[in-house]
Amino acid sequence: MGKFNLPDLPYAYDSLEPYIDATTMEIHHSKHHAAYVNNLNNAIAATELEGKSLEELLASAGSLSPAVRNNGGGHFNHSLFWSIMGKDKGGNPSGKLGDDIASIFGSFDSFKDQFAKAGATRFGSGWAWLLVKDGKLVVSSTPNQDNPLMDVAEVKGTPILGLDVWEHAYYLKYQNRRPEYIENFFNVIDWDAVSERYERAL
């Protein structure tokens, strides 16, 4: 038993159907995410890094081994990803998050376009993010399992919404059609969960 654990999904594997299929969710959670957790635990076992929190590891990712950077990022990113989706979600954000998205990006639709573009144009494997940087909402993307909490990130801040655009996240259902997967992701976003993260990040 290592320091970090695979979190249970807060819903069933088929909860995001038809937008994200149950087989993809099961493999993604029980195989991919589980592997990041196991590999992270192995990489820090019996080293001084065992005493660090995940956030501390990410903040110094640039000076740590690729195993810690990739698997620590993978563990954080997937934990966030599961938490901001849900059954019968989607729609538009309300409250302060909805207001701030509209004022910063012009409208919810132009935010959607910018976020979708960040995901679609990320070359190879990576993530699209909505994050809080210096108190302000920003869209960015990162390669591999990097994220905005890392010292090596081009745009640093606190991520509140993340989308996995690795092929393993969509290939079974969408094959090479990444933009279609991104469009459908908006049907499963739990904006209440994103709003809670926003409040905490401010």
Ligand code: MN3
């Ligand atoms: Mn993934």
